[in-house]
Amino acid sequence: MNETLKVPRIQQLQSFSSEFGVYIDVLRLDEIHPIVSGNKWYKLKYYLEDAKQQQKDTIVTFGGAYSNHILATAFACKHYGFKSIGIIRGEETTILSSTLKQAKSFGMDLHFVGRKEYLYKEKLVEQFEQAYIIAEGGEGVLGIKGASTILDQVKIKKYNYIACAIGTGTMISGLLKATNRNQQCIGVNVLKGFEAVERKIIYQIADDSVTNRLKIFNEYHFGGYAKHPTALIEFMNYLWQREEMPTDIVYTSKLFYAVHDLLKQNHFESKSNILIIHSGGLQGNSSLAQGRLLF
Numbered sequence: 001m002n003e004t005l006k007v008p009r010i011q012q013l014q015s016f017s018s019e020f021g022v023y024i025d026v027l028r029l030d031e032i033h034p035i036v037s038g039n040k041w042y043k044l045k046y047y048l049e050d051a052k053q054q055q056k057d058t059i060v061t062f063g064g065a066y067s068n069h070i071l072a073t074a075f076a077c078k079h080y081g082f083k084s085i086g087i088i089r090g091e092e093t094t095i096l097s098s099t100l101k102q103a104k105s106f107g108m109d110l111h112f113v114g115r116k117e118y119l120y121k122e123k124l125v126e127q128f129e130q131a132y133i134i135a136e137g138g139e140g141v142l143g144i145k146g147a148s149t150i151l152d153q154v155k156i157k158k159y160n161y162i163a164c165a166i167g168t169g170t171m172i173s174g175l176l177k178a179t180n181r182n183q184q185c186i187g188v189n190v191l192k193g194f195e196a197v198e199r200k201i202i203y204q205i206a207d208d209s210v211t212n213r214l215k216i217f218n219e220y221h222f223g224g225y226a227k228h229p230t231a232l233i234e235f236m237n238y239l240w241q242r243e244e245m246p247t248d249i250v251y252t253s254k255l256f257y258a259v260h261d262l263l264k265q266n267h268f269e270s271k272s273n274i275l276i277i278h279s280g281g282l283q284g285n286s287s288l289a290q291g292r293l294l295f
């Protein structure tokens with residue numbers, strides 16, 4: 001898999017950089033692979049290695065109908081010769097989402113469970129006792145370890161700020177590990193009412209000293225996970241027209257919106273060097289009606 005991945009490109013946000021007197025670069029993880037885009041590959045790789053070592057032949061994981069993690073897992077499992085089972089939140093519909101259709105085409109066996117039952121998904125895996133279980137979103141120690149390699153090919157020292165979206169908080173935990181005490185990690189939480197993620201991050205990287213260089217913004221969820229009101233879609237089109245930067249409705253649009261809002265509030269000292277992690281997820285936009293996005 002590593003051999004099929006492109007080294008991520010860095011794209012400067014020229015127009016915003018000059019308007020606000022800072023330097024903003026974007027790490028385009030969305031471009032590293034046509035299917036396993038974004039941060040999901042980084043979070044998966046050590047789990048798959050571990051599964052091989054334990055001589056498991058089947059991987060079980062979880063997610064919703066548009067989950068980037070489900071799709072990435074399905075593809076990576078096919079690539080490495082694992083069988084894969086996806087436990088999908090929600091009842092089966094006659095028309096599968098494009099994400100699930102693709103996952104299925106990579107050989108993933110889909111098990112649909114009702115939303116109530118999904119809450120107890122840890123119980124559901126008891127029937128797959130021989131399989132290797134990967135938590136939803138690739139959360140956990142090996143996911144963090146993988147995420148900490150995201151910056152491996154970046155000249156990271158020059159950045160004062162590293163900004164990313166937060167779902168489970170796994171990616172930002174890895175980024176905190178890979179950066180130093182002069183660098184602040186900014187996380188834009190896309191879940192509503194999940195302020196506890198901050199404590200979770202500090203706990204899971206077991207390092208209290210990161211507290212003062214972790215800054216989480218909880219106000220940019222636009223109504224909640226995967227909610228995408230017109231104002232957000234309009235911002236996505238604006239960002240595309242101004243910087244040719246495509247974003248997804250679940251994570252990266254909210255991240256870029258937040259950074260733009262912080263720039264307008266003069267949150268960053270002038271000449272700050274800011275790195276935004278574009279964590280991918282563009283396939284999730286397939287849930288939108290055609291024509292709403294300009295890209």
Ligand SMILES: *Cc1c(COP(=O)(O)O)cnc(C)c1O
Nearest residue numbers: 167168169170171251279280281
């Ligand atoms: C999963 C995902 C995230 C969130 O990463 P976490 O490690 O769960 O915080 C961010 N962006 C995209 C595009 C994702 O698919």
